[in-house]
Amino acid sequence: MRRDDHYIFPAILFNDDDFIGVEFPDLAGCVTFGNDVDEALRRAKDALGGHLLTMEDMNRPIPSPTPLDKISSQKGRIAVLVDVYLSLLREEEKNKAVKKTVTLPNWLNIAASNANVNFSNVLQEALKSRLGL
Secondary structure, eight states, X not given: OOOOSEEEEEEEEEEOSSSEEEEOTTXXXXXEEESSHHHHHHHHHHXXXXXXXXXXXXXXXXXXXXXXXXXXXXXXXXXXXXXEEHHHHHHHHHHSOOOOOOOOOHHHHHHHHHTTOOHHHHHHHHHHHHHTO
């Protein structure tokens, strides 16, 4: 499956009394909100990126975005364009820290703590060594 890098999709902003809602007409279920327009637009980028990455992971085809001039506006609803660069999101996802729970004997935990060992560093180094990275 070909992976595009840059996507631009139309989104609809609407006021729902307590928040600004955002929905993507071309992407069922891709919705978000914010307390104001700026927050709603930032969250829209996150929602769009996450939705498209999930579609890729599930091998679902990403639809062509509807041109902005083809989106019908209703009163109180504003059409805007939202863009994402999936290569940046993929890199961010690849490098984000994840929490792992490990089990070790208490005596080893005490000795390592007394020696001010950074458990995360040791585990990363050991895994890299074990995997030849």
